[in-house]
Amino acid sequence: xxxxxxxxxxxxxxxxxxxxxxxxxxxxxxxxxxxxxxxxxxxxxxxxxxxxxxxxxxxxxxxxxxxxxxxxxxxxxxxxxxxxxxxxxxxxxxxxxxxxxxxxxxxxxxxxxxxxxxxxxxxxxxxxxxxxxxxxxxxxxxxxxxxxxxxxxxxxxxxxxxxxxxxxxxxxxxxxxxxxxxxxxxxxxxxxxxx
Amino acid sequence: xxxxxxxxxxxxxxxxxxxxxxxxxxxxxxxxxxxxxxxxxxxxxxxxxxxxxxxxxxxxxxxxxxxxxxxxxxxxxxxxxxxxxxxxxxxxxxxxxxxxxxxxxxxxxxxxxxxxxxxxxxxxxxxxxxxxxxxxxxxxxxxxxxxxxxxxxxxxxxxxxxxxxxxxxxxxxxxxxxxxxxxxxxxxxxxxxxxxxxxxxxxxxxxxxxxxxxxxxxxxxxxxxxxxxxxxxxxxxxxxxxxxxxxxxxxxxxxxxxxxxxxxxxxxxxxxxxxxxxxxxxxxxxxxxxxxxxxxxxxxxxxxxxxxxxxxxxxxxxxxxxxxxxxxxxxxxxxxxxxxxxxxxxxxxxxxxxxxxxxxxxxxxxxxxxxxxxxxxxxxxxxxxxxxxxxxxxxxxxxxxxxxxxxxxxxxxxxxxxxxxxxxxxxxxxxxxxxxxxxxxxxxxxxxxxxxxxxxxxxxxxxxxxxxxxxxxxxxxxxxxxxxxxxxxxxxxxxxxxxxxx
Numbered sequence: 009x010x011x012x013x014x015x016x017x018x019x020x021x022x023x024x025x026x027x028x029x030x031x032x033x034x035x036x037x038x039x040x041x042x043x044x045x046x047x048x049x050x051x052x053x054x055x056x057x058x059x060x061x062x063x064x065x066x067x068x069x070x071x072x073x074x075x076x077x078x079x080x081x082x083x084x085x086x087x088x089x090x091x092x093x094x095x096x097x098x099x100x101x102x103x104x105x106x107x108x109x110x111x112x113x114x115x116x117x118x119x120x121x122x123x124x125x126x127x128x129x130x131x132x133x134x135x136x137x138x139x140x141x142x143x144x145x146x147x148x149x150x151x152x153x154x155x156x157x158x159x160x161x162x163x164x165x166x167x168x169x170x171x172x173x174x175x176x177x178x179x180x181x182x183x184x185x186x187x188x189x190x191x192x193x194x195x196x197x198x199x200x201x202x203x
Numbered sequence: 204x205x206x207x208x209x210x211x212x213x214x215x216x217x218x219x220x221x222x223x224x225x226x227x228x229x230x231x232x233x234x235x236x237x238x239x240x241x242x243x244x245x246x247x248x249x250x251x252x253x254x255x256x257x258x259x260x261x262x263x264x265x266x267x268x269x270x271x272x273x274x275x276x277x278x279x280x281x282x283x284x285x286x287x288x289x290x291x292x293x294x295x296x297x298x299x300x301x302x303x304x305x306x307x308x309x310x311x312x313x314x315x316x317x318x319x320x321x322x323x324x325x326x327x328x329x330x331x332x333x334x335x336x337x338x339x340x341x342x343x344x345x346x347x348x349x350x351x352x353x354x355x356x357x358x359x360x361x362x363x364x365x366x367x368x369x370x371x372x373x374x375x376x377x378x379x380x381x382x383x384x385x386x387x388x389x390x391x392x393x394x395x396x397x398x399x400x401x402x403x404x405x406x407x408x409x410x411x412x413x414x415x416x417x418x419x420x421x422x423x424x425x426x427x428x429x430x431x432x433x434x435x436x437x438x439x440x441x442x443x444x445x446x447x448x449x450x451x452x453x454x455x456x457x458x459x460x461x462x463x464x465x466x467x468x469x470x471x472x473x474x475x476x477x478x479x480x481x482x483x484x485x486x487x488x489x490x491x492x493x494x495x496x497x498x499x500x501x502x503x504x505x506x507x508x509x510x511x512x513x514x515x516x517x518x519x520x521x522x523x524x525x526x527x528x529x530x531x532x533x534x535x536x537x538x539x540x541x542x543x544x545x546x547x548x549x550x551x552x553x554x555x556x557x558x559x560x561x562x563x564x565x566x567x568x569x570x571x572x573x574x575x576x577x578x579x580x581x582x583x584x585x586x587x588x589x590x591x592x593x594x595x596x597x598x599x600x601x602x603x604x605x606x607x608x609x610x611x612x613x614x615x616x617x618x619x620x621x622x623x624x625x626x627x628x629x630x631x632x633x634x635x636x637x638x639x640x641x642x643x644x645x646x647x648x649x650x651x652x653x654x655x656x657x658x659x660x661x662x663x664x665x666x667x668x669x670x671x672x673x674x675x676x677x678x679x680x681x682x683x684x685x686x687x688x689x690x691x692x693x694x695x696x697x698x699x700x701x702x703x704x705x
Contacts, residue, residue, distance in 0.1 A: 068270055069238050091266035092253070093516070095523030112522045137523040138253070140666070141239045 032175060032195040033164040036157050039179045039201045044077050044147045045163045046154035048174040048186060049129065055152050057081030061123065064144060066094045071134055071144025080129050080150045085121040086113060095137045103130035131178050147178055177201060229346055230667060230704050231302040237273035240666040246622040247669065249412045252526045255455035256516040259391065261354035261380035262346050265516060274299035296350035308339035308702035315695035338364060352380035373409060374400045374444060392452040399446045403462035403499050405533050405566035405579055408442045414673045414698045416442060417610045418628040418653045424560065424585045425634040426604025431590035433556050435604035437541040439470045441562065446488055456516055457505050464497040470541040490542040501533030528571050537562040541585060547595045556598055560585035564609065573616035580609040606632030624659035654678050668703040
């Protein structure tokens with residue numbers, strides 16, 4: 009079999025898989041502002057980490073963006089754009105009911121970045137030990153199927169293959185909630201979170 | 204109930220208060236920059252290295268200040284107006300919100316022993332309570348920057364002791380930062396301050412974080428008189444605000460810092476004479492035309508192993524920025540003249556005694572991570588004049604009055620919200636020597652002996668609310684009771700305070 013036939017065959021297969029991919033949509037209520045919804049770990053499946061390194065900036069005494077969602081295994085770069093010293097640490101990573109140990113990345117000068125690879129799923133509050141009012145959040149999803157809500161709480165996760173999943177909704181300061189969702193074309197999952 | 208029980212009781216209850224020079228932090232800056240008090244303070248109002256740099260810069264972020272402001276300033280003229288000067292007003296700014304901070308504190312104090320133990324209460328000597336709840340200060344303070352490096356500060360106590368007392372103006376000044384740039388001098392080498400301000404002391408009593416002030420700063424000087432007067436009667440103390448002008452330069456967080464001030468001469472407890480000039484009449488602070496002089500120089504050696512970081516505002520620790528490890532050494536000198544006027548009995552001529560005095564000393568501060576050890580030594584000297592007993596028409600020299608003393612304090616920030624304190628205060632003076640340990644020493648609830656060890660602990664309940672405790676242990680004193688029996692005791696004092704700023 010030569011290479012061109014193989015390429016055509018793969019393209020046909022990919023189209024077939026895409027035809028079976030659906031979405032999960034719904035609404036997160038009970039809280040105001042941006043929430044994150046993601047498909048939890050799928051047994052027996054792993055996903056390669058993206059090559060791109062998203063940047064979380066410390067600028068104007070703020071973490072920017074305030075909430076970042078990445079796939080497990082992603083390397084995130086933390087940058088200090090301020091003319092004051094900053095620090096980045098997180099006290100723990102909340103993974104379901106478990107609390108995994110946190111990490112302190114130390115401090116570095118203005119304009120420089122420090123990378124960190126997040127290879128554990130969960131959500132962490134990013135803090136600065138010099139400016140205690142600063143807070144950002146990183147949500148590490150175990151699958152590439154995640155979305156953030158709009159201002160009304162609506163979300164839609166595209167490209168989800170048909171199947172049975174556990175879907176998790178996270179919001180800053182609220183109790184994380186998960187639901188079993190069956191996807192056959194489209195799936196629906198609404199959440200009402202409480203603080 | 205024994206005193207020890209009282210002390211234990213109030214420590215456990217932990218709701219309480221004392222008198223003394225309490226703190227001033229600036230919530231207005233928190234509002235303007237959207238940042239916590241702890242950006243600038245370690246256990247407010249004690250400044251961390253960043254807070255010192257913020258103050259050095261004229262209540263601004265040292266670099267890129269405008270990028271940190273959450274509330275932009277109001278322009279009092281477009282920056283391009285500078286090109287039009289002198290045909291337009293030089294453009295400045297107003298803070299985008301009123302830079303107002305308020306504070307309140309409240310205290311509880313317990314004395315171990317007092318005059319009751321020396322002379323039981325009776326006619327003419329009512330009993331003195333040993334415990335007291337006491338409202339503290341309700342104060343307003345405003346500070347900020349008007350652009351062009353012009354900083355301002357005004358603070359005033361609305362009430363003292365909760366009884367509508369007028370605590371009066373603390374500091375009120377404009378400070379023109381970095382005016383040395385007009386003369387092509389190095390950056391930050393010359394500032395000018397005008398108004399009423401606490402002189403540039405190594406450790407500010409007005410901004411002290413302790414419940415009780417450092418005793419040496421409150422030391423006035425009094426000497427022997429010959430019964431005809433006036434002798435040394437100088438009420439000036441370092442904790443008094445002065446009115447005048449000051450030039451200064453350098454930084455508090457690294458390298459050198461100096462200041463030179465010319466101040467009103469006032470050795471009369473800050474009394475203000477009534478105006479006697481043409482309208483508008485104003486009160487006169489000065490006792491005479493002579494102006495006092497004050498100078499200070501300090502140098503701070505930042506001792507980080509990483510040489511490059513020594514000039515940074517904060518050191519880069521492995522787990523985040525922190526204050527430098529440093530050794531700071533300083534010295535100060537104050538020269539003034541105490542003016543007293545007396546009318547001799549046999550003449551209508553007013554004699555004026557001008558008694559030169561000086562205060563000088565040195566100080567140090569050593570910091571390692573969250574441990575800070577610092578101290579100060581001061582010597583005070585007043586020349587004295589008394590009425591000549593022969594003829595009683597002129598003044599003659601008399602023995603000078605002097606005092607010496609200082610303090611040593613260790614602060615350890617055990618946790619970001621918990622600071623432990625141990626300090627030692629000592630003052631020895633001519634007045635103490637003259638007074639001896641007679642009854643006069645015990646006319647106040649606290650003994651006149653100024654020598655104490657003061658352990659303390661302070662808790663930040665929030666970044667703007669603090670509970671403080673201290674216990675002043677004074678030396679053992681001996682005397683006799685009303686029946687002539689020998690007694691010895693300590694006039695120890697326990698103090699607890701709550702303070703909040705908003």
